[in-house]
Amino acid sequence: MPYRTPRTVHATTVPGGPAILDALRRLLDPHLAAGRVRLLPGVRVTALVTEHGRVTGVTAEDGTTWPAPVVVLATGGFGYAPDLFAELEGAPLTTSAAPTSTGDGLRLGRAAGEGLQGLGRYLPTLGGLPPAEGDLRVDWTHRPHLVAPERPPWEIYVDRAGRRWVAEDDPSIDRKERALVGIDQMTFWMVFDARALRESRPMVHGWSGEQLHAMCGRRRGVHRAGDVGTLAARAGIDAAGLRESVARYNAFVAAGHDGDFGRSHLPAPVAEPPFYAVENHPVTLITFAGLDVDEQSRVRRADGAVIPGLYAVGEVIGAAAVNGNAFCSGMCLTPAMAFGRLVGRALAASAHAGGRAVTDAASSSGGTRNPST
Incomplete structure (x- = not known):
């Protein structure tokens, strides 16, 4: 139901805090x-x-x-304090907070x-590319497209151990964010293959499939390889765990049922090389x-x-x-x-x-x- 009373403040400047101070200055x-x-x-x-x-x-x-x-x-x-954030929250800092x-x-x-x-x-916002060149700020222009109702997923999400941890097609971002808090350093990878890159809607906002392919090895957190084991090594994922998760997911696709998380959108196995991994960090707003x-x-x-x-x-x-x-x-x-x-x-x-x-x-x-x- 739409809001009956406007409750959102939009400043004309970025960051918006000084605009609030200007209003109170009188x-x-x-x-x-x-x-x-x-x-x-x-x-x-x-x-x-x-x-x-x-x-x-x-x-x-x-x-x-x-x-x-x-x-x-x-x-x-x-x-905007990576040392305090790592100590108190146990995760790498990718942020939209002011410096x-x-x-x-x-x-x-x-x-x-x-x-x-x-x-x-x-509680983080679900997923952003790791900061590039030491910049802590999240890259909103090139953010992974993780909203299932807008882009039904072809990929799987895995943690550092290579394990899946959620139904990737869950329409609730809130449920995904709360599940993310429970995995190692709240960091995960989207893992997919050449067919997914070709047939899915763009995996990352602002990049076509060809552009994502070209960014592999150039942009931090974006990887590709000819086989799953090499992909795991390049991305920093446990290779045995990733191989097992891919094989298990592919079996679910063949059976038409996800026995682990109940995912219903199972368009194709992760099977056609090259294979891709896009790293996602939790994004901090507050x-x-x-x-x-x-x-x-x-x-x-x-x-x-x-x-x-x-x-x-x-x-x-x-x-x-x-x-x-x-x-x-x-x-x-x-x-x-x-x-x-x-x-x-x-x-x-x-x-x-x-x-x-x-x-x-x-x-x-x-x-x-x-x-x-």
């Missing part, structure tokens, strides 16, 4: 003009200052210390003993793990105790805190703004009641790397 500008708020763009914070277990300020990259009665971490996720999503807030918090929440809740907070957005230690003087809002607390084990485009935007506003109002009320105001704000020019104090 609320901030009067406070800047009146001197009630100081904005320090480009100041990268590298450590929290603590005294007797309480956070009392931050230290900048140049060694400057900024004292503050309260520190609010609003640094975004770690969708400013470097996980600085998590690093600051963990160094001070903060606990984490949302571990084990990560990160689900983050700093543990209580109902007032106060950061907690690993033992659950609140850390006085430290708050966190936005993706730094992990998307799982507000979205659970699911996502769609823009789902982090409203919670970040709503919880940020709630924390801001509560701190302002507390500051006025105590006769002092929080007047300094430090952030990076990218808007996601550094905490506000």
Whole structure:
């Protein structure tokens, strides 16, 4: 059923975050003009200052210390931090997150003993080619065509051990994404033959069959060989496992029934050389793990105790805190703004009641790397 109320925001710029800031700037500008708020763009914070277990300020990259009665971490996720992503999610990072999503807030918090929440809740977008030439960004132009209702599959999906792990023709991308989380490094290969390349709709958006053939050995993650064993060696798949899976799948095609996963679209065996393998990594849109907070957005230690003087809002607390084990485009935007506003109002009320105001704000020019104090 169509939406009755428009709920999608499209910015005219990429990335879209600055467009949101532009819309909110009119609320901030009067406070800047009146001197009630100081904005320090480009100041990268590298450590929290603590005294007797309480956070009392931050230290900048140049060694400057900024004292503050309260520190609010609003640094975004770690969708552009391959080291943190490998540690916390156990998978290679192929991302659509902004380059400013470097996980600085998590690093600051963990160094001070903060606990984490949302571990084990990560859910990827199904499949993207490995990044080329060290670029972490997903190549949306040349993305594998994995939506079964749009392109009934001729290929099989195998993991690093060469085993199939899902019904490739399952119409639900969500079911495939949830199955993907359970395989080694969430990495899989589309394996197919010359007939599939010739008769299927294009396997990769933006490439004809001839172009895909030509990219083998030139583009990372795209391989071909004259036999299945050599293909496995070139792609990094277990050869014995792949041979067994291909033979078993071909037997299912001959019998007209997939006895392992119930796949119904069985157009042809994988039998005509050359054979092809296209590697797919999980694609990260948002990160689900983050700093543990209580109902007032106060950061907690690993033992659950609140850390006085430290708050966190936005993706730094992990998307799982507000979205659970699911996502769609823009789902982090409203919670970040709503919880940020709630924390801001509560701190302002507390500051006025105590006769002092929080007047300094430090952030990076990218808007996601550094905490506000």
